[in-house]
Amino acid sequence: MSPLCRPAVHLALPLLALLWCSSCSSSEAPADELVFVIGAWPTNLDPRFAPDAWSDKIAKLVFSPLVHATADGGFAPHLAESVTFETPTSVLIALRSDVRFSDGTPLTPADVVSTYRSILDPDLGSVKRLFLEPIARIEAVGTTGVRFELRQAHAPFLQVLASVGIAPAREVRESTNSGAPVWTGSGPFVFDSVERGATLRLKRNSDWFMGPVGPPMIRFRVVPDATVRSLELLRGSADITQNDLPPHVLQHLGEADGVVVERMESTLVKYLAFNLTRPPLDDVRVRRAVAMAINREAITAHKLRGYATVAESFLHPDSWAYADDVAPLRYDPEAARALLDAAGFPAPEGGAPRLRIVYRTSQDETAIAVARILVRDLAAVGIDMELQANEWGVFFADIKQGNFDLYSLSGVGINDPDWYSFVMHSASQPPHGANRERYSDPTMDALLDAGRGTLDPAIRASLYRSVQHLAARDLPLVPLWYQHNVTVRGANVRGWSMEPGGGLSALVHTTKDGSR
Amino acid sequence: MTRWLLGRLALLPVLLLAVSAGVFALGELVPGDPVDFMIGEHATAERKSELRAAYHLDDPLPTRFVRFYRELLTGDLASLHTRRPVIEVLGERLPHTARLAGAALLVSALIAIPLGTLAARKRGTWIDDGSMVVALVGISLPSFWLGPLLIIVFAIGLGWLPVSGADAPGAIVLPAVTLGLGMASILTRITRTSVLETLGTDFVRTARSKGLKETQVVARHALRAASIPIVTVLGLQLGALLTGTVITEEIFAWPGIGREIVQAVRSRDLPVMQGAVLLLATIWLLVNTATDIAYAFLDPRVRLR
Numbered sequence: 083m084s085p086l087c088r089p090a091v092h093l094a095l096p097l098l099a100l101l102w103c104s105s106c107s108s109s110e111a112p113a114d115e116l117v118f119v120i121g122a123w124p125t126n127l128d129p130r131f132a133p134d135a136w137s138d139k140i141a142k143l144v145f146s147p148l149v150h151a152t153a154d155g156g157f158a159p160h161l162a163e164s165v166t167f168e169t170p171t172s173v174l175i176a177l178r179s180d181v182r183f184s185d186g187t188p189l190t191p192a193d194v195v196s197t198y199r200s201i202l203d204p205d206l207g208s209v210k211r212l213f214l215e216p217i218a219r220i221e222a223v224g225t226t227g228v229r230f231e232l233r234q235a236h237a238p239f240l241q242v243l244a245s246v247g248i249a250p251a252r253e254v255r256e257s258t259n260s261g262a263p264v265w266t267g268s269g270p271f272v273f274d275s276v277e278r279g280a281t282l283r284l285k286r287n288s289d290w291f292m293g294p295v296g297p298p299m300i301r302f303r304v305v306p307d308a309t310v311r312s313l314e315l316l317r318g319s320a321d322i323t324q325n326d327l328p329p330h331v332l333q334h335l336g337e338a339d340g341v342v343v344e345r346m347e348s349t350l351v352k353y354l355a356f357n358l359t360r361p362p363l364d365d366v367r368v369r370r371a372v373a374m375a376i377n378r379e380a381i382t383a384h385k386l387r388g389y390a391t392v393a394e395s396f397l398h399p400d401s402w403a404y405a406d407d408v409a410p411l412r413y414d415p416e417a418a419r420a421l422l423d424a425a426g427f428p429a430p431e432g433g434a435p436r437l438r439i440v441y442r443t444s445q446d447e448t449a450i451a452v453a454r455i456l457v458r459d460l461a462a463v464g465i466d467m468e469l470q471a472n473e474w475g476v477f478f479a480d481i482k483q484g485n486f487d488l489y490s491l492s493g494v495g496i497n498d499p500d501w502y503s504f505v506m507h508s509a510s511q512p513p514h515g516a517n518r519e520r521y522s523d524p525t526m527d528a529l530l531d532a533g534r535g536t537l538d539p540a541i542r543a544s545l546y547r548s549v550q551h552l553a554a555r556d557l558p559l560v561p562l563w564y565q566h567n568v569t570v571r572g573a574n575v576r577g578w579s580m581e582p583g584g585g586l587s588a589l590v591h592t593t594k595d596g597s598r
Numbered sequence: 599m600t601r602w603l604l605g606r607l608a609l610l611p612v613l614l615l616a617v618s619a620g621v622f623a624l625g626e627l628v629p630g631d632p633v634d635f636m637i638g639e640h641a642t643a644e645r646k647s648e649l650r651a652a653y654h655l656d657d658p659l660p661t662r663f664v665r666f667y668r669e670l671l672t673g674d675l676a677s678l679h680t681r682r683p684v685i686e687v688l689g690e691r692l693p694h695t696a697r698l699a700g701a702a703l704l705v706s707a708l709i710a711i712p713l714g715t716l717a718a719r720k721r722g723t724w725i726d727d728g729s730m731v732v733a734l735v736g737i738s739l740p741s742f743w744l745g746p747l748l749i750i751v752f753a754i755g756l757g758w759l760p761v762s763g764a765d766a767p768g769a770i771v772l773p774a775v776t777l778g779l780g781m782a783s784i785l786t787r788i789t790r791t792s793v794l795e796t797l798g799t800d801f802v803r804t805a806r807s808k809g810l811k812e813t814q815v816v817a818r819h820a821l822r823a824a825s826i827p828i829v830t831v832l833g834l835q836l837g838a839l840l841t842g843t844v845i846t847e848e849i850f851a852w853p854g855i856g857r858e859i860v861q862a863v864r865s866r867d868l869p870v871m872q873g874a875v876l877l878l879a880t881i882w883l884l885v886n887t888a889t890d891i892a893y894a895f896l897d898p899r900v901r902l903r
Contacts, residue, residue: 125679125865207636207645261681278680278690279861280763280853305762305851306860309746314761317753475630475866482634513643 113596116297116575116589119311119320123279123304128263129247130201130208130254135494139586140302143284145247145267148175148194149240153581155349155401155497157240161189161248161268163226170235170537171218175228175243181291183250184272191222196251198230200258212514213242235535237542238500270296270590280304296590308447315341315570321594322571325350325584328448329387335570342575347391348567349398349582351493354560355519357486362427362437369557370411371421372488375463377413381455382563386448390563395550396496396505398564398582403499403543405550411560418463427464435466439487442470444477449490482512484520492565495583499546503530506549506558521558602894606887617879622666624875625868626659632678632866653678666872675869684873688855692877694764695847695854698777699839701770705778706785706835711828713782714789715821718797719812729786736783745776745849762851773850777843781835788831792824799823826893833889840885841878 124137129145132138150160159165163176181189198220201208216236223229232239249257249264257264265273268291271284282302288294303320305311312331314320316338327335336343354373356363363369382390394411397404419429427436441456443449453469460467467488472480481489493501504515507530508522526549533545553559567580577591632655633646650656654665669675675684717729749772753761760766796802797820805819806812844856851857855874862870 123861204645205648207649277853278687279857280851281765303763303851306848306857307746307762307851310749310762310849310851313746313749313754317757317761319761319766474864475635479630479634513646 112299113594114297115299115301116322116592116594117301117303117314117320118589119303119305119314119323119326121304121306121308121311121326124282124302126263127273127282128257129249129267130197130206130210130264132247133209135584136302139584140282140284141247142269143271143300143586143589144269144273145249145264146181146269147245147247148177148243150587151241151244151497151581151583151585155398155582157244161194162243165240165243167537168229171232173230173232173239174223175230177226177228178291179226181268182289183266183268184287184289185250185266186289187250187252189248189268190251191224191226191228192251193254194228194248195220195222196254197246197248200254201246203258206258210245213245216242235537237534237537238498241498241500271300274299292590297593300589312570315572318572321575322569322578322592324569324580324586325565325567327568327570329385329389332389332568332570333387340573341570342573343568343570344580345389345566345568346580346582347398347564348584349496350565350567350584351393351396351496352390352490352562352565353396353493354488354490354562355481355486356488356558356560357484357519358522358558359484359520360487362425363439363487365425366556367421367425368427368437369560371418371425371463372460372465373411373557373560374414374418374421375465376456376459376560376562378562379413381452385452385455386563386565389566389568391566393561393564394554396493396501396553396559396561397499397546397550398496401497401499402539403546405547407547408550408554411554415463422464429464435461436464438466438468440468440470442472442477442481442486442489444474445471453490481518484518489518490562495585497583499542499549500530500534502546502549502553503534506530506553519558521556523552523556526552526556599894603891606890610883610887613883614880617883618667618670618876619663621872621876621879622663625872628863628866628868628871630866632868635866636678669869670873670876675873677870678867679865684869687858687870688873688877691853691855691858691874694852695840695843695856698770698773698843698847698852698854699836701774702777702781702839702843703832703836705774706781707832709778709782710785711789711821714786715793715816717786717790718793719816721794726790729790733783733786736779736786739779741776741780741846742849744779745772745846748772748776762849764852769850773843773846773852776849777839777846781839785828785831785835788827789824792827793820796820796823829892830889833885833892837882837885837889840881 120136122136124140125134126132126137127141129141132141146161148160148162149157149165152158161178161181163178166174168174177189177191177194183189198214198217200206201210202214202217204211216232216234216239217230218233219231221229247267247269250266253264253266256262270287270290270292272287274283274285276282284300286294286296286298305314308327308331311323312327312335315323315335318340332343335341356369358364378392382388382392394408395404399406422436429436441453443453450471453471457467457469480486504510505517506521506526507515507517508527509515510517511520512518529545529549529552533542533549536542536545567584569578569580571578574595576593576595579588579591581587633649636649654662657665673683673685676682677684677687713729713732717726720726749761752759752772759771760769763769802815802820805815843854844860846852847854847856848860855878859871859874862874
């Protein structure tokens with residue numbers, strides 16, 4: 083061997099050995115482990131916080147709530163044996179007697195009281211405290227009961243109960259002292275190991291009160307790049323993902339062997355928000371012109387490849403409170419131009435724009451692609467819309483502070499129509515809610531207050547139909563489309579089913595038949 | 599030599615002080631309130647204010663600057679979200695990044711040094727032209743394109759290697775090749791130029807006149823003499839690799855410092871962000887100093903100067 087080649091061979095050998103070793107090994111996901119790929123690390127899995135979608139969904143697999151949402155949009159007892167409205171402002175919960183936490187200790191009323199009081203403590207700083215504000219008092223009743231005293235009748239209270247996973251009182255106390263997150267739940271899975279930012283392993287809870295079900299182990303793996311996530315699924319080194327891939331990738335995966343792409347309509351609504359404190363968007367005619375200039379049918383059919391359905395309300399048409407008599411916002415550029423003329427924005431000579439506005443969005447790939455179409459649609463009616471895409475933190479801080487003309491976000495898992503209070507009640511302006519558009523209308527406030535304080539479903543339905551009519555008249559927000567829940571899974575993954583809100587509770591029924 | 603070495607080392611603390619001041623300023627300039635990311639948008643103004651006070655975010659700038667240094671030196675700088683010491687968080691990530699950077703450097707050297715030397719020896723032939731085309735292509739391929747392409751070929755098509763992550767055997771190969779190919783392009787050109795220069799020198803002519811084989815002349819004499827710029831570039835590349843793996847780590851879900859920085863920026867975890875940037879800046883300084891020292895050992899003229 084020549085001296086020139088010798089050092090190269092010495093260096094090459096370890097690398098070749100590495101390559102050889104890797105080719106001997108299988109990269110398929112282990113048969114007893116379901117690998118769920120996600121795009122972002124869940125920031126806080128403590129059920130009292132769970133501030134982002136992945137944290138909330140995964141925490142619910144470990145920490146069971148008193149009631150849980152059902153597929154038809156209702157609620158059913160879970161840790162609770164029964165839920166009784168003694169009066170409109172007093173709710174008695176009877177706990178199941180067969181529930182144990184994963185450390186073997188039984189569930190007691192003290193655990194429920196401790197978890198709720200912890201969230202209500204302003205010092206904890208939980209985002210969930212806002213939703214628990216209707217609770218005036220909570221107390222243990224005997225050895226199996228818990229009573230909630232409410233400040234006033236609160237119709238969506240079951241939704242409140244469904245949003246809080248219960249932790250043992252002892253851990254909640256320790257957490258208050260140390261600041262460490264709670265770790266032990268009574269759900270179908272328990273935390274096994276965490277490699278922060280990369281991998282989270284949950285193992286089956288063999289003591290779950292509904293019996294040990296589901297895969298022995300679930301590994302949530304963070305893969306930030308969407309293309310690489312899809313390749314992991316194609317390779318078989320990941321088994322499943324949900325609502326975490328862009329439409330063009332989904333179309334490609336749909337044509338591939340070994341993977342299954344499933345979809346269902348969801349309660350997740352993409353919407354456009356106007357800043358009502360800024361001219362010219364304080365004029366409803368301009369807002370309506372913007373809404374009518376957007377070709378939502380074309381966007382959902384082509385850019386979103388059919389993975390969305392045009393929405394006319396924030397409630398899904400299957401909702402008991404959906405108003406099916408609200409006039410749809412049709413795509414009509416001519417009518418949009420006429421509205422702009424009437425609002426005092428005639429087309430200037432020489433093709434100059436009628437008005438200029440700024441559209442804020444995050445740096446999400448699909449959001450930017452859609453925004454570019456909105457820019458083109460609005461340009462067709464003479465509105466010059468500047469696209470400003472920022473990193474999420476900057477974008478979100480700015481829209482909370484009202485530094486925007488228009489922006490777009492998604493309303494996640496809208497089950498109860500009380501969601502309208504969160505985004506349209508005048509008392510819900512940041513930091514007290516998500517009325518970032520600063521909409522204020524006494525009639526709307528009165529309707530929303532009445533809807534929240536009435537327990538009669540028929541009266542509530544009527545009130546929220548009026549809310550939808552008023553929202554369609556004033557257009558502080560424009561519902562754009564219902565995003566579909568989309569699951570991509572290996573063909574060998576069985577038992578998985580989707581929920582309208584995109585939850586993961588079906589993982590308890592999900593298994594895997596060996597490798598693909 | 600000792601004096602020169604001490605002079606170089608004495609400069610390090612001064613540079614580190616300047617860098618750390620810059621890193622602190624960087625944290626101050628990042629838009630967005632860290633408290634919003636800690637407790638959400640619906641927390642009361644009072645609670646946010648309490649939290650700001652608890653984390654000393656409302657202290658005057660000079661006070662925070664002093665606190666930053668104190669926490670940095672005592673190892674008390676902690677994540678805003680998890681309260682874990684930053685040194686511990688980065689300590690978990692650094693070995694991953696170092697492993698990847700080392701492997702990428704190996705890939706770069708394995709490709710570039712033989713290819714550049716061969717191009718120099720066969721100057722003006724199709725081999726020379728071909729190697730330069732390879733170098734040009736390598737430097738032109740962005741990692742966000744090359745990475746997925748390599749995955750498609752070697753993980754999906756051939757099934758030889760894992761797609762991403764750091765756990766599976768061989769998981770390092772594709773990210774290392776993605777990083778190493780770009781680096782190899784620069785190194786190939788440097789090697790070619792440097793070897794070409796030395797091939798025309800008197801001592802090489804003397805070696806040839808002694809009857810040594812051409813391969814021995816090149817490997818033992820020309821390549822060694824040409825190694826000064828090669829080592830310099832390799833050192834700079836190691837620094838660049840340790841500090842510039844963010845995109846590759848994101849693509850391959852590699853749990854290194856780069857991904858930690860991205861997560862820290864997204865969640866406005868300022869201490870982690872500042873700690874990570876400072877660590878990378880320190881590595882960069884150390885690598886550059888080490889390169890200078892190696893340079894001095896390889897070339898006595900540097901010591902004499």
